[in-house]
Every structure is written in C-alpha cells, then in structure tokens.
Amino acid sequence: MIPTAQVDFIIAQNLLNFWASTGVDMDKVWEILEIDESLPFPRRIPADRISAVYRYVSNELDDPMVPYDIGSYMANQSFPLQRAVISSENLRTGFDVVLKNIYYNTGSFSFEKIEETDEKVVLETRAPILGAGSDFQVCSGVVFLARLFANSLGKTRCDDDLTMIIPAPMVPADKDVSERIAIRVVPGENFLLEISKDAWLRKAETADPARFLTAMRELRKQYARFEEDVRLYQEICEILETSLLQRNVSQDYVASQLGISVRNLQRRLRPLGTTYQQLLDDARQKLAIKLIAEGDQPLYEIAYLVGYTEPSAFYKAFRRWTGMTPGEFRQTGTDD
Structure with a gap:
C-alpha cells in the first residue's frame, strides 16, 4: 500500500x-x-x-x-x-x-x-x-x-x-x-x-x-489530511525497517515508538485502507529485495533478517511479492 x-x-x-x-x-x-x-x-x-x-x-x-x-x-x-x-x-x-x-x-x-x-x-x-x-x-x-x-x-x-x-x-x-x-x-x-x-x-x-473559495478551502483540508496520513505511513515504514533488523516487530513496540497505543495505531491505519500486518509484509518485501540486490548474503540469512524462521516460508512469500524465487531474483540482477 x-x-x-x-x-x-x-x-x-x-x-x-x-x-x-x-x-x-x-x-x-x-x-x-x-x-x-x-x-x-x-x-x-x-x-x-x-x-x-x-x-x-x-x-x-x-x-x-x-x-x-x-x-x-x-x-x-x-x-x-x-x-x-x-x-x-x-x-x-x-x-x-x-x-x-x-x-x-x-x-x-x-x-x-x-x-x-x-x-x-x-x-x-x-x-x-x-x-x-x-x-x-x-x-x-x-x-x-x-x-x-x-x-x-x-x-x-x-x-x-x-x-x-x-x-x-x-x-x-x-x-x-x-x-x-x-x-x-x-x-x-x-x-x-x-x-x-x-x-x-x-x-x-x-x-x-x-463558491470557488469555499471549494478550495475544502481541497486544502483534504490535502492536510492526506499529508498527515503520508507522514504516518512513512514514519511507520522507517520504524518497521529498523525493527526488522532488531527482530522486534510487535505492534506494541511500533506503537510505543510512535508514542501511541496499539488501539490508536490500528485506528489511524484504518483510514489508509491498510492494516499493521499489510505494512509489515510491505516492509519485509522492501528489505528482502534491498538485501538481495545489494550483496551476496546467503538467502537463509536474509530470510531470518526479514522475520522468517523457515526459509521455505520466505521463498513462498518472495514468490508472492515478485513472481520469482529469491535465487531467480538475484540471478536477474547478476545478468544485468
């Protein structure tokens, strides 16, 4: 999202x-x-x-x-x-x-x-x-x-x-x-x-x-809400990337980093049309692609770093994200 x-x-x-x-x-x-x-x-x-x-x-x-x-x-x-x-x-x-x-x-x-x-x-x-x-x-x-x-x-x-x-x-x-x-x-x-x-x-x-001035005021209010949602999303993404590397991706931890309760976090995500789990999945995808593209780290280690204890579960998730296995994705980067 x-x-x-x-x-x-x-x-x-x-x-x-x-x-x-x-x-x-x-x-x-x-x-x-x-x-x-x-x-x-x-x-x-x-x-x-x-x-x-x-x-x-x-x-x-x-x-x-x-x-x-x-x-x-x-x-x-x-x-x-x-x-x-x-x-x-x-x-x-x-x-x-x-x-x-x-x-x-x-x-x-x-x-x-x-x-x-x-x-x-x-x-x-x-x-x-x-x-x-x-x-x-x-x-x-x-x-x-x-x-x-x-x-x-x-x-x-x-x-x-x-x-x-x-x-x-x-x-x-x-x-x-x-x-x-x-x-x-x-x-x-x-x-x-x-x-x-x-x-x-x-x-x-x-x-x-x-009427033009009234409509423009409404548009400015809409944009202010939009900017607030974008800031929240970007902040959560930054926290999640760090949290994955620290292996602490619980909602309680992320909410504490934002200075809000878990319930408040869930409430603020709802208007964005997403959930904490969807954002975590996005963060795992982004980090996995980054780690595979930037180095030659073993794939099983990357699986662990992004939160998968079983490599098979990571491979399945990666295929869902990209349509390729992690090995195939790495090979495409090598070919380029």
Whole structure:
C-alpha cells in the first residue's frame, strides 16, 4: 500500500455506485478492493486496487462505451474538486486546480499541458504514475476532464471548443461516441484533449468566486489530511525497517515508538485502507529485495533478517511479492 497513490473515499464510493449500476458482480468488486462491507469505509483506497477493478469491469462487460460513461458520470458528481473547477474563472484556472489536486484525490491520472499556441491548448492524460492503469481507466480520465470543462463552459461552448483524441482501438467504429458524450471524439495515438484558445481563456458560464473559495478551502483540508496520513505511513515504514533488523516487530513496540497505543495505531491505519500486518509484509518485501540486490548474503540469512524462521516460508512469500524465487531474483540482477 503506497499512500501517495490512493483514491479518496467519496470518489471510490461513487465509482462503486456506477459499477453496481452496470450489473457486475459486486461481491467480486469488494473482494478486489479488500474491503469488508460490514466495517466503516476507509478514508482512501489504494489506487492499484481501483485499477484492478477497472480491469475486472472491462473484462466482464466487454462494452467499449463504459469508460466514456464512467468519465461522464464522475464529471457530473459534486465533489470539492469538481466544484472548484466548475466555479473557476476560466478553463485555465480550472486546469490549475486539477493539476494541484487530481493525483492525491484519485491516485489514478496524470494530466499535463503539452502544447499551447495562439489557436489551441493540448492536454494529455496519462496512466497512473504508480500502479498499473489500463487504457480503459485512462480513457475514463480524459472523458472526465472533457466533460468537466464542458460543464464549466455551459451554454457558451461552441462545437470546436473541445476535441478529444482517443487511441483508435478505444473508439468503437459502430457507435457514435461524440453524440453519446456531446463532445467531438477523433481517433489518434494518445489520450489528448484539445481546447480552443478562446475557450481556454473565456470566462466560464458557471464562474462563481465565492463558491470557488469555499471549494478550495475544502481541497486544502483534504490535502492536510492526506499529508498527515503520508507522514504516518512513512514514519511507520522507517520504524518497521529498523525493527526488522532488531527482530522486534510487535505492534506494541511500533506503537510505543510512535508514542501511541496499539488501539490508536490500528485506528489511524484504518483510514489508509491498510492494516499493521499489510505494512509489515510491505516492509519485509522492501528489505528482502534491498538485501538481495545489494550483496551476496546467503538467502537463509536474509530470510531470518526479514522475520522468517523457515526459509521455505520466505521463498513462498518472495514468490508472492515478485513472481520469482529469491535465487531467480538475484540471478536477474547478476545478468544485468
């Protein structure tokens, strides 16, 4: 679990509502997300789990229009990010808000302005920086941005203000995608959004300075909580790495190093969508890979150092982490 790649729980809940409406097996979705429906919903969900659900939904539905529908659906929801963009003075200001806030809200998309001329601005939507995002998921991201900007322009939008460029395999030839989402779509190579320079600078129909300031305050509060969670995660990881080498990885010890109780530690981990055992497993994986890559220490000694009394249990865990045995992993480093 990497806290810098997570999806805010409000966004996750709305994605769940959409997925449920498609008729996919929601029991499988909860299983992929590793969430117990009977427990309080965590404050954030690891983005790699959300990406895994996107892949599952894509395979189950086999409907090329689903990513367009997801993007449109999410753009029409009322979250602080959407409210800030909609109430921005213009699309340029709205995009600044997206750049500063999209990743810690979704952990799923990276937007970048790759061209600006007197005639147009071109924005690119890319796969997650961390984790494995599918074209299906990235397509929903560019649709989300396009529809959000279309909502902002409102009745002032002209036909040539917005153009989405989507890789050809993602544009079904037998369906009128442009009509479905009310934005021109043309096949290309990357996920791009072209915006006319006039639309980029034009005052948005929905501009509302007071509402914009309120939404930005909400976003700043969200970011403060996010930073607090990241600091906690990083501190626990540092303690665990030292504790593994000292062979003392009990929750009591780690909690004492943080100056809190075990119960408080468990409570503070819950919003991160993880558990102490998951973090310990992550720490063991990180240390094992580091020790194998950096030296020629016998594998049985490394197994002991990361907390396994039986080498066979370590080998099994390492294969689960990397898809290779420790010996195979070391050999790949030697080959390089």
